[in-house]
Amino acid sequence: MNYRHAFHAGNFADVLKHALLARILRRLGVKDGAFRVVDTHAGIGRYDLAGDEAGRTGEWTGGVGRIVGADLPPVLADFLAPWLEVVAELNPEGGLRHYPGSPLIAARLKRRQDTLFANELHPEDAEHLQAALAGERRCRVMSLDGWMAVRSLLPPPERRGLLIVDPPFEQAGEFERLAETMVEAHRRFATGVQMVWYPLKDAGAVRRFHAAVAASGLTRILRVEQWVRRTGTAGPLAGAGLLLVNPPWQLDEEIAAALPALTALLANGEGAGERVDWLVGEEAPED
Numbered sequence: 001m002n003y004r005h006a007f008h009a010g011n012f013a014d015v016l017k018h019a020l021l022a023r024i025l026r027r028l029g030v031k032d033g034a035f036r037v038v039d040t041h042a043g044i045g046r047y048d049l050a051g052d053e054a055g056r057t058g059e060w061t062g063g064v065g066r067i068v069g070a071d072l073p074p075v076l077a078d079f080l081a082p083w084l085e086v087v088a089e090l091n092p093e094g095g096l097r098h099y100p101g102s103p104l105i106a107a108r109l110k111r112r113q114d115t116l117f118a119n120e121l122h123p124e125d126a127e128h129l130q131a132a133l134a135g136e137r138r139c140r141v142m143s144l145d146g147w148m149a150v151r152s153l154l155p156p157p158e159r160r161g162l163l164i165v166d167p168p169f170e171q172a173g174e175f176e177r178l179a180e181t182m183v184e185a186h187r188r189f190a191t192g193v194q195m196v197w198y199p200l201k202d203a204g205a206v207r208r209f210h211a212a213v214a215a216s217g218l219t220r221i222l223r224v225e226q227w228v229r230r231t232g233t234a235g236p237l238a239g240a241g242l243l244l245v246n247p248p249w250q251l252d253e254e255i256a257a258a259l260p261a262l263t264a265l266l267a268n269g270e271g272a273g274e275r276v277d278w279l280v281g282e283e284a285p286e287d
Ligand SMILES: C[S@@+](CC[C@H](N)C(=O)[O-])C[C@H]1O[C@@H](n2cnc3c(N)ncnc32)[C@H](O)[C@@H]1O
Pocket: 001, 003, 004, 005, 017, 040, 041, 042, 043, 044, 045, 100, 101, 102, 103, 119, 120, 121, 122, 125, 144, 145, 146, 147, 166, 167, 168
């Protein structure tokens, strides 16, 4: 377990992932019934952008650093608003020093009746996570293998909720495990929303992952991808994607309306772009 998210916190991929997470949470909060968030690979929750790790890569300057304080087109300002509210809460003196990871965004956007289970296997990171969530109501930190956590944490008693699976992609076979986890999670909690993240690095691996998920029998899977320059070239991560199972109604249209403006803001070289489409719609594809 070498991956430390502190090097990447607030980068372009976090912006899209966290903006979508915040929108999904807001939508889950429209109905009164309590929901549960399960975050299988949670990270440390709160990142210091002036810290050593963030400073060594400077990745956040090409992500959240381009957004906070920028004059955003209205469609983008509206789309990013729930996420930006949490970023602002963490920086009460203005500016941008602290950045919220997925569990802290969930802790801040869930309501009193909702629950968060944030799981992080790395012992030191789990301690930091515990500290980041100290004082937040109905938030529980666990230190299980995230791939197994789905088995013990789903289905939630509330029967409403969101599963976030955001692995580090540092080991072989993680795309396969991700597809298997989606199927297992759906078997246990078919009506739940799922949000899974993947890098756009190895085009063949991504194609096989999509094919496996599409052939699994799962339906209502929205695919959202963004690349800030042409992918497939050497160097740092150029693009990332998310699959959303059972996304809130019309989220696809909201994303499609806002994403081009976000890509324009985050572009970092030739060939930036995005895609929003249904990997599988209401009906599973025929064999
Ligand atoms: C991409 S980071 C998570 C970032 C976080 N979801 C966010 O958006 O703020 C992946 C995390 O998974 C943790 N991790 C690695 N292997 C794990 C495993 N088998 N189970 C749970 N966590 C794991 C790493 O320590 C790292 O903190």
